[in-house]
Amino acid sequence: MLNRRTFLKTGAAMVPVSAAFGAIHPASAHAAELAAGAIVSGPSPKLIALPSRLAPVDPSSEPWQRRIRRVGQSNMTEHDPAVMNIEEWADFWHSAQADIVFISVTGILAFYPSKVKFHRHGKYLHGRDFFGECLAAAKKRGMRAVARMSPDLNWPDALAAHPEWAMRNRDGSVQHNTQDSRLFKTCMFSSYMDDYVPAIMREINSLYDVDCFYTNGWPPGGSLPDCHCAICSKLPPSGTPAYWRVFNDRVFELWRKYDAIAKEKSPDSFFFPNLGGNVRCGPNLQRLGSIAEWFQADNQGRNFASPSIWECSLQGRVCTAIMDGKFATNVTGAYSTGTVTWRNSSKSPDETRIWLSESLAGGTVPYLHFVGSEDGFCEDRRWQKIGSDYFRWTAKYDHHLAGRRTVANIGVVMGQSTQLLYPGPATARGRGYMSETTQGIYDALLRGRFFFDYVHEERLEPERLAKYRALILPNVAMLSDHQCQQIRDYARSGGSVMASFETSLYDENLQPRADFALGDLFGIRKAGDVVGTNGNAYYARIEHPNAASPSPVLEGFTNTNWLPGAQNRIPLNPVPNPVLTVVPGFVSYPPELAYPPISHTDEPAVVLRETGSSRLAYFPGDIERTYWLTGHGDLLQLLHNTIRWLTNDESIVHVDGPGFMEMLCWETAPGYAVHMLNYTNPDAQHGWLKSIDPVGAQAVTMKLPPNVRAKSVELLQAGQSIHFTQQEQLLRFTVPRVEAYEVAAITVT
């Protein structure tokens, strides 16, 4: 059996290299460098050349919001007008070099002497223009200001006058805020959103010069409303594809309306709402990308239900996929976000910092948030220095930290409609099903040090996919006929595709198909309904365990005739020369019966195909999710082997070194930035970071475009320049150590 290193050596000879993707095997350059005494280590990777650099852009020609690099928010409470020192608040954010601050207008409680009916004045306002004073203090220091509103809740007097504004339960009762039951939830389909919210916006326009408007609490970030008011009860049932279309139409109708009101004051102003939800965003991300000037990702920290350390960078990848270079932020809660919350107490410093670092690495602008100016400036002030030190560090390197486009050779189809609407297979229903799938493939891609982007299923145009050597569809169950055709066209043009489980078994309306819409592409036919697990999950039998040249996807599996399968699978018809076949599951208890009654079948456990430079892999099991549930290393290795085979073992950035890291590479105005987030930490999957475990040397290799020369490589966290070599197009350097985060900033000529 070949090991990884011998496979790499022989693989190049065995497999024709795709000229279309410009791969080279830089062994000769590597050897020359070794002879010259350069710093190199690890096996020679096959590298794809980076694309030609983008033409320079004059930043002053761009809309103002795209030049924002730091966002600050002290989320104002009703009590703040009584106690907050406005000068101290403004001085803090100014000293932290925040470009823009959020100031509360709200809609639940007015922070200015509003005359809009039902816009209740905070009880400590006493007629004072608190909002106006804060705005003046920010503007005096050169900071821009967002007028922050909350259209999601209101008080009993408004309900008594406008019972039609409330969200209702199925029995007709009013839906209230779960923590303060005096407040009712407003329905987004009601006139509250058409009349009350615009009235506040126009009042603000008449009194102040704000830079833009924002709504907190609407639309829902990662779910859909469930309202049974008179209007909503005439709509399709919540959670269905038909409801999602109506919901989206209403979201974007209101978005356009609010944006037009913002522009009544100034053509440079705009509206943006609270967003987030990662790949499970409420509003349609494709439509959102076409309208949003600012993607505000409200994804403030980890909790017990979403424990992964990479939630913030994952969100950044989602923003990148749909914003086409427009502005996006990710909110970092410097307070104690979590399953048990202390909204007015600082969280651990390393956790706050890694979230801010993930914002940068993921391509969003860091945004620091603490609740209550009184609490944040009097009771617990620890978050301030953590945030301002971090912000000031970023300000030294804005030119390197602002990414223009990602450097990646793999596209992962996010499947937003599947994430939001697909209930899971009949054998494992549950809202967490797709979340587990997402976490599994994400974890596997990070551990394999692959450089990947998210791709939205409604953005599969050939020009968008051209940069990717491979597309991955992790159980993207819902795909339209058109989307399936785009994937076929991509494969026909030479791209590789990997898919799993129920991918393409449903159309865009969640109607099940009799067979896979992508069955012709992968050469698969469905032979039955989903099979789950009762005791022992199924196994994948290695068909030729002693073959002289085993399939590359089986690299590293020795001394076993079978591998673990997955928890759930779609039975397939037999295929010629299967690599792995299904040994059906059987009981795990009692052990007397824990043996396979049928030990060999012709049902495929993976189907591999090769057509020209296109390589195709389909797993009938929910392999990514089962990897996430179990952490089984065989499933991880099978995924890694398959992805390497799909990409012809080519990298676009190769980083060799110890540790579990998330890495992203961006083309920047000065050159390139390789971001390294160190997740080698016992708290990477639970709780918060409490300390950092640094990792050692990381050897980076990249193939620059022709005629591009590296001038310097600077480590932005360590604050030092490092040695590099460039042989023709091949750039090499070694980052000696990574604490929590490092950015290798390459300046080119």
Ligand SMILES: [Zn+2]
């Ligand atoms: Zn309603």
